[in-house]
Amino acid sequence: MLLTGSSTTLVQSFLQVLSSEFSMKDLGPLHHFLGIQIHTTPTGLHLSQSHYAHSILDRAQMLDCRPMPTPSVHKAVSPPDDTQVDTRYFRGLVGSLQYLTLTRPDLSFSVNYVSQFMHTPDISHLKFVRRILRYLKGTIHYGLSLTADTPLVLSAFSDADWAGCPTTRRSTTGYCTFLGSNIISWCAKKAEY
Numbered sequence: 001m002l003l004t005g006s007s008t009t010l011v012q013s014f015l016q017v018l019s020s021e022f023s024m025k026d027l028g029p030l031h032h033f034l035g036i037q038i039h040t041t042p043t044g045l046h047l048s049q050s051h052y053a054h055s056i057l058d059r060a061q062m063l064d065c066r067p068m069p070t071p072s073v074h075k076a077v078s079p080p081d082d083t084q085v086d087t088r089y090f091r092g093l094v095g096s097l098q099y100l101t102l103t104r105p106d107l108s109f110s111v112n113y114v115s116q117f118m119h120t121p122d123i124s125h126l127k128f129v130r131r132i133l134r135y136l137k138g139t140i141h142y143g144l145s146l147t148a149d150t151p152l153v154l155s156a157f158s159d160a161d162w163a164g165c166p167t168t169r170r171s172t173t174g175y176c177t178f179l180g181s182n183i184i185s186w187c188a189k190k191a192e193y
Helices: 006-022 050-059 087-100 105-117 123-138
Strands: 036-041 045-048 143-147 154-160 173-180 182-190
Touching: 036 050, 036 105, 050 087, 050 123, 087 105, 087 123, 087 154, 105 123, 143 182
Parallel strands: none
Antiparallel strands: 036 045, 045 143, 154 173, 173 182
């Protein structure tokens, strides 16, 4: 169980109440949890999955690849290629990238796009995944910064590509919600109409 709060005395008193009822062990400050590295900064926390991203690049044999400045190209339309790829390999990479979006909202749109081809991926879809991995290579230490002293103002932003899918004419929408300067939720998905 992870406990956190704005007052260390309140957290300590809560820990004492819990320890009087349950057998527990305090492991100290959090550094690593479920593949996420937590670094304490002077202003708050920085969450990253750089070790996990490195293992994805290693599994894809792309540790020495050249980085890309963006995870996808604008209005990416590639002709379908009948050359089939190993679906297990493709699904493994895309599934790993989906878990990586826990701390990398910048990957959400691109990973959502390639996850639409999990059933029958072809070589053009694998090229999209490799582009995401090349972007990941150059941004491997990116993550989420959570600031402690931020105003409690809720704001949200959204966007859509308005019928951007050339085959279904469906839109891909995305949003992100902030509490002060901290992002607290985000999503990118194809519309279901």
